[in-house]
Amino acid sequence: MHSAMETERTDQSNEVTAQGLEAYRRELTGYCYRMLGSGSEAEDAVQETMIKAWNGRRDFNRRSSARTWLYKIAHNVCIDMLRSPQRRARPMELGPATPTSEAVLGAPLPENAFVQPIADSKVIDLTADPADVALARESIRLAFVAALQHLPPLQRSVLILCEVLAWKASEAAALLEQTVAAVNSALQRARKTLAARREPALMSTMDSRHTALLEQYVEAFESYNIDRLVSLLRQDVVLSMPPFNLWLTGPDNCAAWFLGQGIVCKDSRLIPVMVNGTAGFGAYHSVAPGVWEPFAIQVIETRDGRIVGHHNFLYPELFNAFGLPDRVDER
Numbered sequence: 001m002h003s004a005m006e007t008e009r010t011d012q013s014n015e016v017t018a019q020g021l022e023a024y025r026r027e028l029t030g031y032c033y034r035m036l037g038s039g040s041e042a043e044d045a046v047q048e049t050m051i052k053a054w055n056g057r058r059d060f061n062r063r064s065s066a067r068t069w070l071y072k073i074a075h076n077v078c079i080d081m082l083r084s085p086q087r088r089a090r091p092m093e094l095g096p097a098t099p100t101s102e103a104v105l106g107a108p109l110p111e112n113a114f115v116q117p118i119a120d121s122k123v124i125d126l127t128a129d130p131a132d133v134a135l136a137r138e139s140i141r142l143a144f145v146a147a148l149q150h151l152p153p154l155q156r157s158v159l160i161l162c163e164v165l166a167w168k169a170s171e172a173a174a175l176l177e178q179t180v181a182a183v184n185s186a187l188q189r190a191r192k193t194l195a196a197r198r199e200p201a202l203m204s205t206m207d208s209r210h211t212a213l214l215e216q217y218v219e220a221f222e223s224y225n226i227d228r229l230v231s232l233l234r235q236d237v238v239l240s241m242p243p244f245n246l247w248l249t250g251p252d253n254c255a256a257w258f259l260g261q262g263i264v265c266k267d268s269r270l271i272p273v274m275v276n277g278t279a280g281f282g283a284y285h286s287v288a289p290g291v292w293e294p295f296a297i298q299v300i301e302t303r304d305g306r307i308v309g310h311h312n313f314l315y316p317e318l319f320n321a322f323g324l325p326d327r328v329d330e331r
Contacts, residue, residue, distance in 0.1 A: 031165070033123055034160045036088075042123075045074060048077050068171070078157075090242075113243070119322045122321075140276050147197040150197065216228075237250065282294065289331070291329050297312075
């Protein structure tokens with residue numbers, strides 16, 4: 001026969017269902033992605049969070065909401081994963097730009113050297129109010145996620161909770177086991193660090209000029225009309241290619257790259273994806289007549305009617321995470 005306490009704990013644990021936990025997966029993935037800078041690590045962290053929550057569901061005693069309880073578990077999982085001194089970055093933070101005439105790819109760096117891309121649908125409810133979706137997209141831009149990695153874990157978490165997720169300082173303090181004063185202090189320091197790294201805003205994906213620009217880009221890239229492609233680039237455009245730390249800037253260097261070592265991109269096929277709050281593509285390289293295989297996830301950033309970022313993540317294994325096919329076969 002159960003004691004009253006055991007009965008109460010059983011009743012409370014029944015509120016934590018597998019379906020109930022699953023309802024939080026997307027927003028937890030967004031939190032973990034911003035904390036860790038990697039889509040795959042974020043998904044691993046959330047999966048571990050779900051396992052810990054399920055295994056510990058009998059200990060959930062409603063002193064906090066299920067949401068806060070899950071965030072606390074996710075936060076602790078992220079902190080454990082951040083024990084490594086390695087800070088994920090973008091190639092532009094690892095050294096100066098290289099003229100194409102001197103460009104050598106060199107050896108690829110480990111995956112954990114770079115901020116990695118993530119599909120918008122993994123971290124944003126795309127059916128929500130368009131204004132909310134637009135704000136959420138701003139908070140997963142590559143530049144913003146990379147800037148977050150410069151913050152100590154506490155500041156990073158506080159900024160995500162209070163600035164991105166709009167938690168009250170008291171709510172963040174309870175989650176992080178800090179005083180409200182400590183949370184506000186951490187938030188001020190985090191804001192100051194990010195202000196020094198803030199980049200100009202990108203075009204909205206809802207802007208008709210953005211849509212038209214991307215259509216022109218696809219036509220130019222798939223036909224490999226480099227003159228046309230270059231005409232779509234801003235003067236300060238950046239071309240990057242993780243896992244290599246090489247990066248180029250300026251239309252002339254980009255053109256020289258695409259006509260030189262980058263000629264392997266000729267005859268590519270592009271499939272659109274929504275990635276890191278902006279437009280992107282799964283780029284497939286030709287391997288046989290009528291057959292293309294995964295090569296890179298492209299993140300295309302636009303500003304003032306031109307392309308300002310052409311980031312190529314050369315990780316074919318990412319294609320499944322974006323729901324992209326294993327190959328394109330037009331035979």
